[in-house]
Amino acid sequence: MTQILKYHSHINKQPMRLPKKYDYDTVERKWLDAWDESMYYFDHASGKEQYIIDTPPPYPTGDFHIGNALNWCYIDFLARYKRMRGYEVMFPQGWDCHGLPTEVKVEEIHGISRHQLSKHEFRALCEELTARNIEQMRAMMKRLGISIDWSHEYITMDDSYMRYTQLSFLKMYKAGLIYQAEHPVNWCPRCETAIAFAEVEYEDRDSYLNYILFRRVDNGSYVEIATTRPELLASCVAVAVHPDDDRYKDMIGSELEVPLFGQRVRVYQDDAVDPEFGTGVVMICTFGDRQDVRWWKQHDLPLRVSIDERGRMTSIAGKYAGLDTLECRKRILSDLSDSDLLMRQESIRQNVGVCWRCKTPIEIISTRQWFVRVNKEEILKAAKEINWYPHHFRLRLENWVQSMDWDWCISRQRIFSVPIPVWYCKRCGAVKLAEESQLPVDPVVKSPDTPCSNCGGTEFEPEHDVLDTWMDSSLTALWTAGWHFDTCEAEFQFPVALRPQGHDIIRTWAFYSILRSLALTRTIPWHNILINGMVLGEDGYKMSKSRHNTVSPDEVIQKYGADVFRQWAAIGGATGSDVQFRWKDIIAASKFMQKLWSILRFSMIHLADYEPPAKEPELEVVDRWLLSQLNRLVITVTEAMDGYQFDEAMKSIRSFAWYVLADDYIELAKSRLYGRSPSARYALYQTLKTLSLMLAPFIPFFAEEMYSYLSEGGSVHMAKWPQPGKIDTDAEAEGELIAAIVRAVRRYKSERGIPLNAALKRIVILSDTDMSTGDIANATATTVELKNNDAGTYEGTVIDVKELRIIIEE
RNA sequence: GGGCUCGUGGUCUAGCAGGUGAUGACGCCGCCUUCACGAGGCGGAGAUCAUGCGUUCGAAUCGCAUCGAGCCCA
Numbered sequence: 001m002t003q004i005l006k007y008h009s010h011i012n013k014q015p016m017r018l019p020k021k022y023d024y025d026t027v028e029r030k031w032l033d034a035w036d037e038s039m040y041y042f043d044h045a046s047g048k049e050q051y052i053i054d055t056p057p058p059y060p061t062g063d064f065h066i067g068n069a070l071n072w073c074y075i076d077f078l079a080r081y082k083r084m085r086g087y088e089v090m091f092p093q094g095w096d097c098h099g100l101p102t103e104v105k106v107e108e109i110h111g112i113s114r115h116q117l118s119k120h121e122f123r124a125l126c127e128e129l130t131a132r133n134i135e136q137m138r139a140m141m142k143r144l145g146i147s148i149d150w151s152h153e154y155i156t157m158d159d160s161y162m163r164y165t166q167l168s169f170l171k172m173y174k175a176g177l178i179y180q181a182e183h184p185v186n187w188c189p190r191c192e193t194a195i196a197f198a199e200v201e202y203e204d205r206d207s208y209l210n211y212i213l214f215r216r217v218d219n220g221s222y223v224e225i226a227t228t229r230p231e232l233l234a235s236c237v238a239v240a241v242h243p244d245d246d247r248y249k250d251m252i253g254s255e256l257e258v259p260l261f262g263q264r265v266r267v268y269q270d271d272a273v274d275p276e277f278g279t280g281v282v283m284i285c286t287f288g289d290r291q292d293v294r295w296w297k298q299h300d301l302p303l304r305v306s307i308d309e310r311g312r313m314t315s316i317a318g319k320y321a322g323l324d325t326l327e328c329r330k331r332i333l334s335d336l337s338d339s340d341l342l343m344r345q346e347s348i349r350q351n352v353g354v355c356w357r358c359k360t361p362i363e364i365i366s367t368r369q370w371f372v373r374v375n376k377e378e379i380l381k382a383a384k385e386i387n388w389y390p391h392h393f394r395l396r397l398e399n400w401v402q403s404m405d406w407d408w409c410i411s412r413q414r415i416f417s418v419p420i421p422v423w424y425c426k427r428c429g430a431v432k433l434a435e436e437s438q439l440p441v442d443p444v445v446k447s448p449d450t451p452c453s454n455c456g457g458t459e460f461e462p463e464h465d466v467l468d469t470w471m472d473s474s475l476t477a478l479w480t481a482g483w484h485f486d487t488c489e490a491e492f493q494f495p496v497a498l499r500p501q502g503h504d505i506i507r508t509w510a511f512y513s514i515l516r517s518l519a520l521t522r523t524i525p526w527h528n529i530l531i532n533g534m535v536l537g538e539d540g541y542k543m544s545k546s547r548h549n550t551v552s553p554d555e556v557i558q559k560y561g562a563d564v565f566r567q568w569a570a571i572g573g574a575t576g577s578d579v580q581f582r583w584k585d586i587i588a589a590s591k592f593m594q595k596l597w598s599i600l601r602f603s604m605i606h607l608a609d610y611e612p613p614a615k616e617p618e619l620e621v622v623d624r625w626l627l628s629q630l631n632r633l634v635i636t637v638t639e640a641m642d643g644y645q646f647d648e649a650m651k652s653i654r655s656f657a658w659y660v661l662a663d664d665y666i667e668l669a670k671s672r673l674y675g676r677s678p679s680a681r682y683a684l685y686q687t688l689k690t691l692s693l694m695l696a697p698f699i700p701f702f703a704e705e706m707y708s709y710l711s712e713g714g715s716v717h718m719a720k721w722p723q724p725g726k727i728d729t730d731a732e733a734e735g736e737l738i739a740a741i742v743r744a745v746r747r748y749k750s751e752r753g754i755p756l757n758a759a760l761k762r763i764v765i766l767s768d769t770d771m772s773t774g775d776i777a778n779a780t781a782t783t784v785e786l787k788n789n790d791a792g793t794y795e796g797t798v799i800d801v802k803e804l805r806i807i808i809e810e
Numbered sequence: 811g812g813g814c815u816c817g818u819g820g821u822c823u824a825g826c827a828g829g830u831g832a833u834g835a836c837g838c839c840g841c842c843u844u845c846a847c848g849a850g851g852c853g854g855a856g857a858u859c860a861u862g863c864g865u866u867c868g869a870a871u872c873g874c875a876u877c878g879a880g881c882c883c884a
Contacts, residue, residue: 020847202883274811290884351884392814396882399813403883507882534881540822542881571835573823577815578880582822584836591849602846647824651834666846674845743852750841750853757844781844 018604022597024561024590028701032142035704039718040079040147042090044492051087052496053079054477054526055148056509057094057156059101062133064140066535066543067502069553070579073569074532074646075500076146080697081641083147084721090492092152092480093141097130098417098469100191100357105129106416119415119444126416127157140554145562145700147717154479156418156472162440164479165472166421168520170433171485177373177519178410180431184286184293185409187365188355189311193413194369196468197404199356207350209278211343212336214239217255217264223248224343226278228350230336231329232285234261234306234317238299240282243269248281258283259341260332261318268299287364289353290405307363325363370411370420370465374515376401382514387528389644390576393503397514400507408512410468417466423448427457474512477525485520499526503576504534530644533578540580551581563699564589570650570698592654593702596695599662600688600706606673607685607710616682620672621772623683624728625735626665629656630687634724637694650698657691664739671778685710690722737802738776741765744801745780748808757781761809764794 044050053075058068079091106125107113114122134155141148154161172178185194210230213222225239236258241248248267255264265283272291273282284295286303295301306316313320313328320328336342353362379401388394411420419442421434432448434441443462451458477499482491495517501509510529517525536542537549544550556565567589572579619627633656640649665687666673672680689710696703696716707716745763749756760782765773766789773784789805796809 018846021849353884390815395814399883403812503881536880540880571823580822582836585822587849588835594849595847598847598850600846605846651824655834662847663851670846746852747854753841755842755844756852757842 018597018601020598020601022594024563024593024701027705028145028561028563031701031704032145035715035717037148037150039715040083040089040091040149041151042092042149043088046088048086048088050090050493051079051082051498052090052481052493053092054480054496054499054513055092055094056501057096057154057473057476058137059099060095060097060130060133060137061101062136064137064553066551066553066581069140069144069565070535070569070572071500071502071532072141072144072146073566074530074575074644076144076566076700077570077641077646077697078498078500078530078644079147080700080717081721083717084693084696084719086720089149090152090480091147091149092154093138093148093150094154094473094476094479095130095134095156096469096473097127097155097157098466098472100193100414100416102126102130103414103416104357114415122415130157143557143562144553144565147700152480154476156469159440161472161479162418164475165418165467166434166439166441167436167485168475168478168516169421169467169471170436170439172372172516172519173433175519178370179373180368180370182366182368183371183406183409184296184364184366185369185406186353187309187363187367188358188360189307189309189363190358190360191355191414192309194367194409194411195355195362196409196470200353200362201356201359202351203354203359205350205352205361207348207352209346209348210333210336211279211345212259213341213343214256214259214283216251217257223251223256223281224279225281225283226346227283228348229285229288229329230332231313231317231320231325232288232306233258233283233332234313234320235285235287235304236261236263236265236283237286237301237304238265238268238284238295240268240270240273240284240295241280242273242275243271245273245275245280259339260335263304268295270295270298286366289364293364293405303366305366307365309365309367311363369409371407372410372515372519374401374404374407375518376404378518379511379514382518382524385524386514386526389528389530393506393529393531393576396503396506397511400511408468408515410471411465412468413464414466417469418472419443420463420465420467422463423460424463425452425455425457426459426461428452428455430454432460470508470512473509474516477513477517478520483521488521494521495524496526497528499529501529501531502534503531506531531576533573533576536578536580538580538582543581556586560586560590561593561701563702564593566698566700567592567650570646571654572647574647575644592658593699595658595662596702596706599657599666600709602666603684603688604709606676606681607688610681610685612685613678613682617678619683620677620679620775621731621734622665622668622738622775623679624731625738626660626669626683626687627725628728628732628735629660630690631724631727634690634694634722638721638724641697646698649694653691653694653698661687661691664742667779668738668742668775672775692716693719693722734771737804738772740801741776741804741806742779744799744806745776745782745808748797748799761796764796764807764809766805766807 055075079089083089103114103126106129110125169178186197186200187194207228209226209228211224211226212230214225215222239256251267252269254267256267257264284292286296286305287293304316306314307325308314311324313323315321320331333342354360355362380398383394383397421439421441421443423432423443425432430452432452435449444464448460477496481494481496483494513525517523534542539549541549553565564586568585572585633652636652637649669680692703692706692710693716700717703716746756762783762785763780764785764787766787768789773786777784794807796807799806
């Protein structure tokens with residue numbers, strides 16, 4: 001085994017007084033330097049049960065923000081806990097490199113447009129920026145003490161991963177799960193690319209509802225139709241009314257003439273028409289929105305494309321051709337008005353679909369794109385086989401799946417992404433797939449090795465489109481488990497144990513991962529999914545630069561240390577709910593660090609030279625009380641960890657250490673510790689050591705420091721999780737009674753302004769059963785006498801403590 | 811318009827397979843420089859668990875309605 005620690009604990013074993021103040025910076029740096037990261041390496045040959053984590057591969061922006069940090073803390077709590085529980089844990093780290101934001105950033109940094117360079121050169125600049133950003137984020141993860149297995153790192157822009165992505169494309173294409181089709185897609189006219197549903201956001205915008213007259217062909221009367229998008233008149237292919245709307249019953253089946261453009265369109269009846277909206281008559285265009293696409297399919301309507309890929313009017317728009325949509329809208333409204341066909345305008349607040357990246361309103365445009373088939377039933381069934389924590393987030397996935405109107409569009413008209421490994425035969429037009437041995441391949445740069453299998457042609461046109469970046473990241477579970485597409489076998493345990501992620505990407509990463517796992521392996525990707533909440537600013541709103549409420553984990557670590565940040569992450573709120581960031585909680589966490597340090601400092605006065613005996617010595621009741629409480633704590637914390645309740649675990653530990661150990665036990669046992677009582681020393685030693693083990697997942701630096709004083713060597717992070725010993729209910733009852741009597745005496749003194757260390761005349765406890773009074777006497781600095789319940793009368797104040805009566809004489 | 815989550819002392823928060831003196835933190839008040847700890851110790855005040863109705867012997871916890879907040883989506 002490699003030497004895990006550079007510092008050996010015997011250095012710390014010398015009798016010593018620790019400094020009064022906990023110096024987190026020195027301690028954390030010491031252990032960062034001492035730890036050998038190979039102790040976190042996954043060993044598939046260990047024979048232990050595997051616990052594989054499908055860690056999120058963050059987008060390398062260079063900023064490991066507080067939301068990431070919260071997520072990684074959760075993962076690390078589990079990874080460290082599971083290792084201590086005897087699992088072989090794999091905690092890999094990936095980087096999801098491709099995508100538009102990096103392209104935009106590169107254009108910004110270098111002051112260029114992507115069209116000014118060759119694709120190859122532009123891609124190189126993107127790779128360079130990404131590598132730099134990864135380095136920054138990696139450093140932050142290490143500083144936070146995250147126990148990542150860096151021998152299992154993957155970078156989606158590397159050849160090996162690109163090959164994996166392209167291979168998965170070929171497999172799914174050959175299985176008929178990927179196809180190319182002319183179909184309406186969400187389109188960003190500014191980015192000039194197709195985007196998936198998941199990339200469409202919705203924003204409220206102010207607009208106008210325009211009431212326009214259409215002429216009935218049969219009787220020449222006019223019908224008023226309200227629309228927010230008059231520029232789409234040229235694309236109008238039908239009109240619809242609700243079947244029960246009495247106003248329009250006679251119109252169904254007749255034809256209307258579209259104003260300005262003159263095409264004749266039929267009136268359909270459809271339940272989806274809202275009679276309350278506008279005039280209750282709706283024009284169907286190809287395409288104004290998703291509902292238009294549904295109607296277009298249902299009623300088998302023709303296609304009239306009036307907006308092109310750059311958001312400009314096509315030749316169908318006649319004299320408006322070449323205008324952008326907004327200019328066109330103005331001109332059409334003005335022309336309608338001139339012809340007395342525009343009745344009125346109402347202002348309206350509407351929800352507009354916009355591009356997630358540039359906030360430009362999207363268009364729905366019919367183009368030739370690549371799609372992945374979405375099998376809704378299969379995904380819904382798989383979602384039920386996975387354990388969701390918290391449970392209700394499964395509903396979010398289910399609702400999302402049910403709302404999808406068409407398949408997943410995976411082609412993008414961009415540069416920094418994985419190329420689609422396909423050419424087209426110039427002679428017959430057939431699709432030519434890349435050979436597996438060629439991968440990764442950019443078809444724009446390379447040609448096929450073999451002629452067209454259809455016609456024997458040797459000239460090919462490359463596919464210029466690239467893949468949606470979710471095509472990379474939806475494979476992370478398979479990649480991590482070492483899934484082989486050819487043998488359909490994984491090197492490691494698959495499905496993997498855990499997917500941790502935020503709820504903001506359930507409809508993307510979780511959804512696509514399940515979809516692809518089912519398509520490629522016929523099984524779910526993971527058994528458990530743990531959802532973390534978002535971090536809100538101190539003002540209670542989502543952190544955002546425009547609100548100026550952001551806090552970086554770096555800032556917290558510099559001021560208070562990584563352990564404090566991690567403690568905040570554990571205790572900030574129930575796992576899965578959004579967590580509000582508050583500096584007060586950070587300060588509370590740092591106070592606990594100081595309290596723990598004071599406990600350790602006091603203990604080392606008594607334990608620095610302690611050699612734990614092979615066998616448990618005879619224990620006094622207060623010591624048995626402490627150990628029994630400790631055993632309860634082990635049970636509570638273990639259960640909480642198994643249920644991902646980090647807040648519960650950490651709070652239990654904190655409250656035990658502070659109130660049971662420091663406030664009650666140490667006060668009671670202090671004088672026996674000064675007297676080197678074997679019983680008290682044993683109890684204190686066992687308690688501290690067990691605490692250091694249970695603190696290890698949460699505050700790994702402090703726990704290591706603490707453990708180094710108490711053990712013969714080795715890292716706390718390689719140690720075993722504690723097993724609970726027996727619960728001694730008798731000792732608990734008596735110990736609790738003793739603590740309560742001491743509290744009552746303290747209250748008595750406090751109320752009368754008597755210093756707490758002042759001696760009273762005596763304390764009489766009326767009890768028919770025997771009990772230990774030595775620690776009470778020591779903790780109250782007063783003589784304690786035990787008398788029978790009926791043993792006469794006393795001068796003094798009578799106080800009831802639980803079922804007992806005590807008399808305090810001054 | 812639909813779905814989900816939530817509404818607990820001044821602030822934040824736990825509990826929500828029904829029975830607790832309703833958790834803890836911060837803040838507040840009083841006392842204490844007690845020999846581990848003054849970024850501390852000891853003691854204390856402070857909540858009709860959003861509102862209304864219902865189920866139940868019993869509700870913060872279950873159901874319905876209302877009001878309010880946040881998130882996701884159409």
